[in-house]
Amino acid sequence: MLEVKDCKNMFSYVSKCVVESEPELTRIDSQIGDGDHGTGMEEGFLAVHKMLEKREFDTINELFRAIGLTLIKSMGGASGVIFGTMFFSGDKEAKPTTMLDSYFLAHHFSQSLEAIKKRGRADVGDKTMIDALEPAVVKMKKYQDKSITETMKAVVDAAEEGVENTKKYRARFGRARKFGDKAIGIQDAGATSVSIIFRSMYEWIENNEREKEGE
Amino acid sequence: MGRIVKKLINSSEMIEKEMLSDFLKANSNVEKVPSLNAIAVKSRERRVKIVVSGGIGCEPLYMGYVGENMADAVCLGRLFASPSAYNIFETSQYISEEEGILFVFGNYAGDFLNHDMACELLEDQGIKAACVIVKDDITSEKIQNKEERSGIAGIIWTIKIAAAAAKMGLKLDDVARIAKKATNQIYTVPVVLESGHSPVTGEAFFHVDEDKIEIGMGFNGEPGIEATNLITAKEIMTIVFNYLNNELKLSEGDEVCVMLNNSGNLTFLEMHIMYDCLYDRIRETGAVIYDNEIGRFLCPQDMTGFSVTLFKIDEELKKLYDLAVDTPAYKKRNEVCNVRG
Numbered sequence A: 001m002l003e004v005k006d007c008k009n010m011f012s013y014v015s016k017c018v019v020e021s022e023p024e025l026t027r028i029d030s031q032i033g034d035g036d037h038g039t040g041m042e043e044g045f046l047a048v049h050k051m052l053e054k055r056e057f058d059t060i061n062e063l064f065r066a067i068g069l070t071l072i073k074s075m076g077g078a079s080g081v082i083f084g085t086m087f088f089s090g091d092k093e094a095k096p097t098t099m100l101d102s103y104f105l106a107h108h109f110s111q112s113l114e115a116i117k118k119r120g121r122a123d124v125g126d127k128t129m130i131d132a133l134e135p136a137v138v139k140m141k142k143y144q145d146k147s148i149t150e151t152m153k154a155v156v157d158a159a160e161e162g163v164e165n166t167k168k169y170r171a172r173f174g175r176a177r178k179f180g181d182k183a184i185g186i187q188d189a190g191a192t193s194v195s196i197i198f199r200s201m202y203e204w205i206e207n208n209e210r211e212k213e214g215e
Numbered sequence B: 001m002g003r004i005v006k007k008l009i010n011s012s013e014m015i016e017k018e019m020l021s022d023f024l025k026a027n028s029n030v031e032k033v034p035s036l037n038a039i040a041v042k043s044r045e046r047r048v049k050i051v052v053s054g055g056i057g058c059e060p061l062y063m064g065y066v067g068e069n070m071a072d073a074v075c076l077g078r079l080f081a082s083p084s085a086y087n088i089f090e091t092s093q094y095i096s097e098e099e100g101i102l103f104v105f106g107n108y109a110g111d112f113l114n115h116d117m118a119c120e121l122l123e124d125q126g127i128k129a130a131c132v133i134v135k136d137d138i139t140s141e142k143i144q145n146k147e148e149r150s151g152i153a154g155i156i157w158t159i160k161i162a163a164a165a166a167k168m169g170l171k172l173d174d175v176a177r178i179a180k181k182a183t184n185q186i187y188t189v190p191v192v193l194e195s196g197h198s199p200v201t202g203e204a205f206f207h208v209d210e211d212k213i214e215i216g217m218g219f220n221g222e223p224g225i226e227a228t229n230l231i232t233a234k235e236i237m238t239i240v241f242n243y244l245n246n247e248l249k250l251s252e253g254d255e256v257c258v259m260l261n262n263s264g265n266l267t268f269l270e271m272h273i274m275y276d277c278l279y280d281r282i283r284e285t286g287a288v289i290y291d292n293e294i295g296r297f298l299c300p301q302d303m304t305g306f307s308v309t310l311f312k313i314d315e316e317l318k319k320l321y322d323l324a325v326d327t328p329a330y331k332k333r334n335e336v337c338n339v340r341g
Helices: A004-020 A022-032 A037-054 A060-075 A077-088 A102-120 A130-142 A148-166 A175-183 A189-214 B012-026 B085-095 B109-124 B143-148 B154-167 B172-183 B233-248 B268-284 B315-321
Strands: B030-032 B038-041 B049-056 B073-079 B101-106 B129-134 B186-194 B212-215 B226-229 B255-262 B288-295 B304-312
Touching: A004 A037, A004 A060, A004 A189, A022 A037, A022 A175, A022 A189, A037 A060, A037 A077, A037 A189, A060 A077, A060 B085, A060 B109, A077 A102, A077 A189, A077 B085, A077 B109, A102 A130, A102 A148, A102 B109, A130 A148, A130 A189, A148 A189, B012 B030, B012 B038, B012 B049, B012 B073, B038 B085, B049 B085, B049 B109, B049 B154, B073 B085, B085 B101, B085 B109, B101 B109, B101 B154, B101 B172, B109 B129, B129 B154, B129 B172, B154 B172, B154 B186, B154 B255, B154 B304, B154 B315, B172 B315, B186 B233, B212 B233, B226 B233, B233 B268, B233 B304, B255 B268, B268 B288, B268 B304, B288 B315
Parallel strands: B049 B073, B049 B101, B101 B129, B255 B288
Antiparallel strands: B030 B038, B038 B073, B186 B212, B186 B304, B212 B226, B255 B304
């Protein structure tokens, strides 16, 4: 479990990791996409980083929504809405909580996954970020009673496997769609971003635990 | 590489800003929404507000349709690029009353994504919001996939009916219901003879063979459903009408509004020769023409082509349709009086 303060620090670290991934994301997206996914994510998560430096939060729910809103505001385009939705459109009925645990993750991301599918009119196999997010959510639900470290470890594996799977698919959206069979063998940039977000969450949680044990 | 067409602009970076600034000078009933590329009508009535948003270039959408008993605000994107969900949200927030916001837009993935997001952002602020999605282009998908069809000239009458319902003081749910009912009765077939040209480079957007007419071709050159050789106005209009009537199945006593839209470059002469034939085809079914509009309502720049929109109308819709509108691109008096038939 993470307190609000820890969760905020975790997302500062996540923002830093996404920003640093810009060259990798740009390289992937330039092959069959518009080539702007990397710079879009960089812009969005730079804004998140700044926002987190300035603001304090009472609950985890508030923190997630603020991250989502910042991405929607700063990124523009389809990616801004999709990655914004990932954080903004969680379980609206959920009770405000001051602790981030596996249960919260499962409920939040399963709701936001549904919102993304509806809003983006996309599903697994369309070579989008959903290919990484959906298997991650499946793991979150399965592990919702486990510790957050265990859950996130499984989530990272599932998301990375999802990214690998995008290589098998043709694209149904954007410029990549025109590539038809030529898109096969190339991974999706959006799915890669999802795996970077989850991996950096896990890294921070693991480091945090190690530091606490060391104390 | 085709011919480069002459264009009158100042600089490609400034087209959106200059168009907006001129529009404000030319229309005293609208104001700029502060710090956004958006405009809103000045009058503030307490009712549901109609907000429309989209890229510029497919003219005169959407700016041309802001005004009395049409759209209350327009959020502009760049040339052929949608504005962001957040800008749509901010524009709506600027003019919203507690009665809520209705979005009307054509069925395109990006537009749905942005408006659906904007709805959630509004609801998060306690402002009710709903979407009405226009799917009138019957050539864009087969009837089995009706829900996937795109929206073209039918957007204009959908806005009209929605705005009239809002003006009557109906609640958001009812405005949305009636606008959906209307849009489900609107059918359009587009025809392309020649591509339009980029206002920035003067280059054609796509290519149509010299001796061909494309029925159902999209504005970006998406393939049509039928390419015919150059034929007479009468023949082409008969083909277009048959596509429409296959779905509409007009019969004795039906009433329709007809929009013959010039997609940019056809002449007054050509338009009226075609309307003559369209009128005959409709009257042969026994249906009555309740009203007609002939003119430039949706032009992807200087495209050579047209579209025919038929709107089957009943008593409930007539009351709303009859309401006068006054916008730069579409004006209509209260009573329908100019139609013979």
